[in-house]
Amino acid sequence: MSFQIDFQPLGRRVDVEPGATILEAAQSAGIGLSAVCGGVGLCGRCLVRLAPAAPVSPPNEDELTLLSPEAVAAGLRLACQVKLLGSVRVEVPPESLTAPQRTQVEGEEEPVDLAPEITAYELILPPAALKDLRSDWERLADGLSARGAPRPQRPRVRILARLAALLRANDWRIRVGLRRDEVVNVAPPETPLLGLAVDLGTTKVAAYLIDLLSGRTLAMGAVMNPQIAYGEDVLSRISFTMENPEGSNLLQKTVVNALSELAAHLCAEAGRKPEAGRTGAYDPGQIAEMVIVGNTAMHHLLLKLPVRQLGLAPYVAAVSSPLDIKASEIGLDLGPGSTIHLLPNIAGFVGGDHVAMLLATGTHRKKGVVISLDIGTNTEISLAAHGRLMSCSTASGPAFEGAHIRDGMRAADGAIERVRIVDGRLEYQTIGGVPPVGICGSGVLEALAQLKLAGIIDGRGAMDKDHPLVRQGNFGLEVVLAAATRTRHGRDVVLSRKDISEIQLAKGAIRAGLTILLKHAGLEPDDVNEFIIAGAFGTYIDVPSAITIGMFPRLPRERFRQVGNAAGIGAKLALLSSPLRAEAAALAARIDYLDLIQEPGFTSIFAESIGI
Ligand code: FES
Numbered sequence: 001m002s003f004q005i006d007f008q009p010l011g012r013r014v015d016v017e018p019g020a021t022i023l024e025a026a027q028s029a030g031i032g033l034s035a036v037c038g039g040v041g042l043c044g045r046c047l048v049r050l051a052p053a054a055p056v057s058p059p060n061e062d063e064l065t066l067l068s069p070e071a072v073a074a075g076l077r078l079a080c081q082v083k084l085l086g087s088v089r090v091e092v093p094p095e096s097l098t099a100p101q102r103t104q105v106e107g108e109e110e111p112v113d114l115a116p117e118i119t120a121y122e123l124i125l126p127p128a129a130l131k132d133l134r135s136d137w138e139r140l141a142d143g144l145s146a147r148g149a150p151r152p153q154r155p156r157v158r159i160l161a162r163l164a165a166l167l168r169a170n171d172w173r174i175r176v177g178l179r180r181d182e183v184v185n186v187a188p189p190e191t192p193l194l195g196l197a198v199d200l201g202t203t204k205v206a207a208y209l210i211d212l213l214s215g216r217t218l219a220m221g222a223v224m225n226p227q228i229a230y231g232e233d234v235l236s237r238i239s240f241t242m243e244n245p246e247g248s249n250l251l252q253k254t255v256v257n258a259l260s261e262l263a264a265h266l267c268a269e270a271g272r273k274p275e276a277g278r279t280g281a282y283d284p285g286q287i288a289e290m291v292i293v294g295n296t297a298m299h300h301l302l303l304k305l306p307v308r309q310l311g312l313a314p315y316v317a318a319v320s321s322p323l324d325i326k327a328s329e330i331g332l333d334l335g336p337g338s339t340i341h342l343l344p345n346i347a348g349f350v351g352g353d354h355v356a357m358l359l360a361t362g363t364h365r366k367k368g369v370v371i372s373l374d375i376g377t378n379t380e381i382s383l384a385a386h387g388r389l390m391s392c393s394t395a396s397g398p399a400f401e402g403a404h405i406r407d408g409m410r411a412a413d414g415a416i417e418r419v420r421i422v423d424g425r426l427e428y429q430t431i432g433g434v435p436p437v438g439i440c441g442s443g444v445l446e447a448l449a450q451l452k453l454a455g456i457i458d459g460r461g462a463m464d465k466d467h468p469l470v471r472q473g474n475f476g477l478e479v480v481l482a483a484a485t486r487t488r489h490g491r492d493v494v495l496s497r498k499d500i501s502e503i504q505l506a507k508g509a510i511r512a513g514l515t516i517l518l519k520h521a522g523l524e525p526d527d528v529n530e531f532i533i534a535g536a537f538g539t540y541i542d543v544p545s546a547i548t549i550g551m552f553p554r555l556p557r558e559r560f561r562q563v564g565n566a567a568g569i570g571a572k573l574a575l576l577s578s579p580l581r582a583e584a585a586a587l588a589a590r591i592d593y594l595d596l597i598q599e600p601g602f603t604s605i606f607a608e609s610i611g612i
Contacts, residue, residue: 303342
């Protein structure tokens with residue numbers, strides 16, 4: 001007899017013998033479930049969720065020690081401790097996975113009623129004849145009218161240029177993409193009509209290729225934003241445009257090339273999927289509509305709008321309303337009439353990506369008190385409370401991306417991402433399970449929490465110089481996370497006092513933003529019913545560690561939700577549904593933006609928030 005274990009949302013199933021643990025089942029299914037302590041019930045990293053009354057062993061002592069009663073009631077269990085007594089469905093939260101399994105483009109999504117801006121019509125038109133001398137365009141317009149579609153206006157030259165040959169090569173049969181009263185795409189019958197949803201981040205660009213007729217995601221992927229070559233963060237890119245006469249042109253061209261390559265790559269990938277059954281049948285010329293979301297600076301740089309004012313108080317955007325532009329206006333060569341819709345910006349430092357995140361998480365529709373935040377170099381935070389919606393942006397800096405940390409690195413193979421101090425010994429786990437080369441943001445955050453819990457650092461971040469894990473380094477006190485003998489480059493990977501200060505500043509900025517938003521709403525942290533953490537970094541942080549260092553308020557674990565790339569999912573929703581696009585515009589208009597710098601008491605709240 002064996003049981004079937006169904007791991008979701010990974011969609012992987014495996015048969016196991018009775019009595020095996022969920023961790024063992026995950027390992028035999030090739031799922032990289034985090035298990036820093038090696039499965040002995042000490043680290044709490046292997047969290048999974050089970051349905052009530054699932055046929056498994058009851059929570060044991062280790063689980064009851066590590067998990068709160070609320071967490072157990074919510075179905076959370078330690079995979080290494082749960083013995084299987086029957087077939088079960090196991091939900092694996094993204095933060096329980098080791099890095100190779102994760103991509104930066106996935107996020108939680110709900111099904112949506114398909115209602116894109118573009119409608120496809122398959123037409124069979126009467127051929128031109130001596131007795132019927134209507135032009136090709138008139139013939140097409142009449143065909144659409146006869147189908148009850150709005151009569152198209154303003155024919156585009158790029159459409160007209162294709163029309164004659166297309167009609168004659170396909171026996172006067174044609175597939176037309178109509179956007180309100182504008183023909184945006186013409187193609188042979190049954191050609192797919194595609195859409196592209198893009199999350200244009202400062203660091204990475206994530207995109208989803210969508211079949212607009214079925215709503216299916218055909219392919220998704222991400223590349224680094226090549227503008228990085230001209231400045232790591234938003235402010236340095238703004239300076240680049242100010243110091244170089246050709247700066248704006250260059251930045252726009254760079255990102256447009258990346259979008260064009262990403263579109264081509266995703267089309268090729270979609271064509272390779274066996275289930276698509278139409279190898280080679282996708283090409284970027286079929287992309288009729290795009291939705292792009294990004295922070296205000298990325299939005300402006302894409303459109304080559306002035307950005308100087310974004311870097312100067314009072315940090316005002318050139319435009320905040322939603323925009324529809326033609327892809328050709330920015331030099332992006334997609335379908336002949338391809339439109340790009342840009343979601344609205346809220347302020348100079350809160351852009352359409354945050355609006356998309358709110359749309360995807362439904363923050364604005366929820367009852368009670370909800371915090372939603374996306375952690376990055378700038379962290380955007382929104383608070384929805386009893387019908388009110390407020391947002392702010394806080395300069396959390398690049399420390400969580402590994403910058404300004406001595407051995408810091410981005411989340412890539414060899415980065416220490418998990419740290420535990422067990423019985424006085426420091427244990428770690430690296431992305432990819434390979435020898436360490438540095439430490440990424442989530443690793444630093446955990447290291448800090450573990451040092452605090454072990455009494456190695458105090459509330460100000462100062463190290464106990466007499467502790468056996470602390471030594472005097474060349475630049476002050478430090479803790480060796482991985483000794484040179486175990487690292488790939490043969491050097492120690494350390495965490496210094498200065499690194500700790502960097503993280504304190506970053507987490508202090510986030511906590512100060514949270515405190516001020518709650519204060520404005522007359523609320524206490526404990527009033528928060530749901531705390532939504534979006535974005536790549538936010539997905540993989542260990543929430544208890546973030547609470548330990550005081551970055552997040554001390555709320556029960558089950559009130560936190562890590563949702564992945566919600567901005568990208570929001571872009572997808574706006575691509576698939578015009579009503580949701582309108583909802584995004586309406587929610588952005590409702591938001592009260594709070595400028596933290598103008599807040600009386602900001603400096604003292606920030607100073608208080610730095611403590612651990
Ligand atoms: S692997 Fe389950 S608690 Fe550590």
